[in-house]
Amino acid sequence: MRVTKxxxxxxxxxxxxxxxxxxxxxxxxxxxxxxxxxxLSAQCTDKRVNVTTARLFQKAATPxxxxxxxxxxxxxxxxxxxxxxxxxxxxxxxxQMLCEQYGGEVPADFEALQSLPGVGRKTANVVxxxxxxxxxxxxxxxxxxxxxxxxxxxxxxxxxxxxxxQKAIPREKWSDAHHWLIWHGRKICKARKPLCTECPxxxxxxxSEPA
DNA sequence: ATCCCGAGGG
DNA sequence: CCCTCTGGAT
Numbered sequence: 001m002r003v004t005k006x007x008x009x010x011x012x013x014x015x016x017x018x019x020x021x022x023x024x025x026x027x028x029x030x031x032x033x034x035x036x037x038x039x040l041s042a043q044c045t046d047k048r049v050n051v052t053t054a055r056l057f058q059k060a061a062t063p064x065x066x067x068x069x070x071x072x073x074x075x076x077x078x079x080x081x082x083x084x085x086x087x088x089x090x091x092x093x094x095x096q097m098l099c100e101q102y103g104g105e106v107p108a109d110f111e112a113l114q115s116l117p118g119v120g121r122k123t124a125n126v127v128x129x130x131x132x133x134x135x136x137x138x139x140x141x142x143x144x145x146x147x148x149x150x151x152x153x154x155x156x157x158x159x160x161x162x163x164x165x166q167k168a169i170p171r172e173k174w175s176d177a178h179h180w181l182i183w184h185g186r187k188i189c190k191a192r193k194p195l196c197t198e199c200p201x202x203x204x205x206x207x208s209e210p211a
Numbered sequence: 212a213t214c215c216c217g218a219g220g221g
Numbered sequence: 222c223c224c225t226c227t228g229g230a231t
Binding site: 024025026038039041042043044045046048082083086087090117118119120121122123126138139140141142143158178179182185186190191192 | 213214215216217218219
């Protein structure tokens with residue numbers, strides 16, 4: 001199947017219809033809480049992150065408070081999210097930078113966000129999009145896989161796919177489309193055994209395989 | 212067994 | 222570019 005511009009538009013229309021109103025499952029009250037939640041969400045379910053952050057933010061919900069908590073205590077708080085030593089170290093360093101360079105506030109700036117320890121391109125895009133309502137497409141493992149399978153945007157790296165998606169999707173829908181692709185990846189277009197037979201996009205998907 | 216909304220280091 | 226870090230869910 002050759003995926004023309006027209007087919008891409010059909011793919012997006014179906015995704016929008018399927019996942020309209022999809023939003024992040026992560027619970028947060030402000031940009032800082034979202035930032036921490038997204039860092040914790042790597043290799044961890046959102047539900048688990050929500051349990052952890054509810055407990056954590058009760059004790060420490062600002063960069064200052066988390067610094068005061070100390071590394072060892074933070075590790076204990078976030079242990080069951082996985083990768084906890086790396087995440088704790090990065091969060092501590094990020095909080096220190098937020099306090100020293102950004103007045104204790106999360107900067108609404110992509111480059112500044114990405115310069116924080118533990119914050120890469122994907123996390124910075126999520127924060128810009130969800131907390132600051134800027135058009136952005138965060139390319140995580142799902143978005144990368146689905147975009148390539150649909151040939152909505154192809155590429156060997158998340159950055160290439162991000163740029164491809166920016167061309168294929170109208171700017172005002174970037175943030176929403178990110179969530180459509182996530183949910184499609186979770187529910188149907190799974191990494192190992194995609195459920196092609198029950199996928200509404202099968203007729204417009206070059207990777208769809210019949211049962 | 213296999214996957215979960217990654218990032219940093221070698 | 223590949224490796225490592227990690228517990229929980231299914």
